[in-house]
Amino acid sequence: MRFFLRTFATRFQQNPNTRTMANNHRTLWEKSLQLVRQTVSEEQYNNYFAPLDFESYSERSHVLLLKVPSQYLYEYLEKHFVGVMRHVFKSVFGTDVVLRYRLVIAKEEKQTVTVTGENTPDTPGADNREEPNDGWDAQLMPNKTFQTFIEGAANKLARSVGVHVAEHPGKQNFNPFFIYGPSGCGKTHLINAIGCRSREIYPRKRVLYVSARIFQVQFTDAVKRNTTNDFINFYQSIDVLIVDDIQEWASSPKTLDTFFHIFDHLLRIGHQIVLAADRRPVELQGVKDRLLTRFKVGMTAELEKPNTQLCIDILKAKCHRDGLKVPQDVINYIAQTANGSVRDLEGVLNALMAFSIVYDTNIDMKLAERIIRQTVKTEERPVAIDTIVQAVCDHFHVTERELQGPSRRQQTVMARQTAMYLAQKLTHMTASRIGQLVGGRDHSTVLHSCKAVEKRMKGDPDYALTVKEVEQQLAQSA
Numbered sequence: 001m002r003f004f005l006r007t008f009a010t011r012f013q014q015n016p017n018t019r020t021m022a023n024n025h026r027t028l029w030e031k032s033l034q035l036v037r038q039t040v041s042e043e044q045y046n047n048y049f050a051p052l053d054f055e056s057y058s059e060r061s062h063v064l065l066l067k068v069p070s071q072y073l074y075e076y077l078e079k080h081f082v083g084v085m086r087h088v089f090k091s092v093f094g095t096d097v098v099l100r101y102r103l104v105i106a107k108e109e110k111q112t113v114t115v116t117g118e119n120t121p122d123t124p125g126a127d128n129r130e131e132p133n134d135g136w137d138a139q140l141m142p143n144k145t146f147q148t149f150i151e152g153a154a155n156k157l158a159r160s161v162g163v164h165v166a167e168h169p170g171k172q173n174f175n176p177f178f179i180y181g182p183s184g185c186g187k188t189h190l191i192n193a194i195g196c197r198s199r200e201i202y203p204r205k206r207v208l209y210v211s212a213r214i215f216q217v218q219f220t221d222a223v224k225r226n227t228t229n230d231f232i233n234f235y236q237s238i239d240v241l242i243v244d245d246i247q248e249w250a251s252s253p254k255t256l257d258t259f260f261h262i263f264d265h266l267l268r269i270g271h272q273i274v275l276a277a278d279r280r281p282v283e284l285q286g287v288k289d290r291l292l293t294r295f296k297v298g299m300t301a302e303l304e305k306p307n308t309q310l311c312i313d314i315l316k317a318k319c320h321r322d323g324l325k326v327p328q329d330v331i332n333y334i335a336q337t338a339n340g341s342v343r344d345l346e347g348v349l350n351a352l353m354a355f356s357i358v359y360d361t362n363i364d365m366k367l368a369e370r371i372i373r374q375t376v377k378t379e380e381r382p383v384a385i386d387t388i389v390q391a392v393c394d395h396f397h398v399t400e401r402e403l404q405g406p407s408r409r410q411q412t413v414m415a416r417q418t419a420m421y422l423a424q425k426l427t428h429m430t431a432s433r434i435g436q437l438v439g440g441r442d443h444s445t446v447l448h449s450c451k452a453v454e455k456r457m458k459g460d461p462d463y464a465l466t467v468k469e470v471e472q473q474l475a476q477s478a
Contacts, residue, residue, distance in 0.1 A: 025057040029064075032092045039084055048077060055102060063098045064089060070151070074101045075163075103160050138199055138207045144192035150317050152310030153436075155186060158301035162190050165299075166197035169205070169240045169272035174299040176263070176273035180280050181303030184341030187276040190303065191242050194274055198240050205239035212248040216255045228258070235262045242274040250286040260291050267294060306342065307437075308384045311335035314345055324353055330368045336387065337372050348372060385423050385437050388474060392419040395470050404439040414456075417449035418467055424450055426474060 033052075037045045053067040068074045077085070082099070089097040146166075151159055158179055165177045177194075179187050192209060199207045210218075222231035235241065241262075249255050266273055277284060280302075281295040306314065312335045319326050326349070334348050351371045356363050393400050396415035403416050416438065423434045424446065431443035438446075457464035 026054055028057070028092050029054040032088050035088050035092065036084065039088070040081070044081075048073060048081065057093070061098065062093070062095050063100055064093070065100045065102060067102045070103070074103060075146075136206060138195055139209045140195045140199065140207070141188075141192045141209075142196065144189045145196045146193045148317070148321070149186065149189050149193050150310065150314045152306055152313060154304035154306045154310055155190070158190060158303050161299055161301055162194045163197065165272060165274065166194040167201060169198050169202070170270040175267065175270075176275055176295060176298040178281055178295050178298065178300045179274070179276045179303060180278065180300070182305055183278060184343040185303040185305050186342050187278075187303055188244055189342070191244060191274050191276050195240060195242050198272075202239075206237060207240040207242070208238050209242040209244070212243060212245045215243060215259070216249065216252055219255050219258055223254075232258065232262060236265045238266065238271065240272040240274070241266060242276075244276045245278070246275050247277045247279055247284055250284060253286060256287060256291065260288075263291065263294065267297070273298075308332075308335050308386050311345055314342060315349065318346060318349055322349070322353065324349065324363075326352065326363050327365075330363060330365055333365060333368055334372070336384065385419075385427060385434065388422050388426065389419050389438065391470050391474055392422065395466055406439075414463075417453050418470070420446045420449040421453035421467070422471060422474070426471070 033049060036049055040049070051069050051073060055065040055067050057064050068077075085099065086097065089099075146159070146163060149155075149159060161174055161177065162179075165174050169175075179190060181187055195207045195209050198205060219228075219231060222228045243259075249259070263273060275295070281287070281292055281300060284292070312331055315326070315331045315335060318324070319331070330352075334345065348368070348371055351374070352363050352367060355361065355367060355371065361367065389400055389403060392415050393403055396411060396418070398412050398415045402409075402412045403419060407413075420434055420438055423438070424431065427434075431446040435441040435443050435446045453467070457467060
């Protein structure tokens, strides 16, 4: 392959139109794609290179910025094809190229995150890593990595920023990085993944994961032993400090004051801070403004409870890792009944595996229903929006594709508006989020639909009864 690349480079340099093409960076990018297509298989090209989109190239810094649709694609390219890409780009652009990727986090909201390739000249790669920091215990859970953290709409932004923070700790605008969300949404997994990736890339950095409760116990013990200064000095020496469940400090003003001094010092010297809580920073009771304002300096990202599809993906990934064979209908049932909690999902699967081994029985729907009744509080299960959509489609005799699509047929519009109305009533989602999930519409469409449904219910008793029946059905299934 190297001979092929050298031959192509020679032909390109001898082309009399080289100077003209050098001014057209997009043309150079298209030439690069042609060469890549001849180097890799057609399937590899279609899966990993065709989705790439050229954004810009800098003659001064030699930075080639590519737009990629997912974190997975970026990671796969860096792991498997970075060598091919560097050879090709050097041949076509005539110099070593620094690869950067702009990840499209939320296309509808135009949210993106820019990351630098691990193996490009301005980031530490495998050839120049430092020696390990021997004897340092980061207190991380080694099984909670980005590889085992399944990406979905509920966590895409937080995961993408987390990867960037892990690879460039303290050197970007995401410091501190504050993650919040309800219990069971994957916060602990994500912040552990950040620590694991940082520790892998920077072996000499002091990375430490600690829960808020352990931090408070350590601080209380330091006060009793009159070693508070040693306690503070230790934490001020951390390069990447990760603290979980900081909402537990709400009634501990002394702990918060001490953490403020640690936090302020680490922030001033450019060390990375990652925090997780079950609520937004402004909702943290007992936290003084001087700390809250510093939280706002960096990046705040929400982790939502996973929807049904993400739950299915998580279950499949866990089954694959554990070598567990679970029928698809059982996976779907668990995903729809496990409260949108990753912990519940894993707990149900672990119980299924234990029962199947102990009683030497196959995993089927009957066993799954038995486990769900024992382990999941189904009366607290929120109604998923895809469940609402399906119920509405059944009652109004339209397909989900019609409801999600642009059809203006009266029956379809009525069903679509009803789905939005029930979603706003039965979930805690914002109008913007509901609109995204129901055909990619904006929040104003959702608000208009809700008003239209309320007006129609007042003037049409039959329609009002239908809406009530759908709502009752959803309540019973929940």
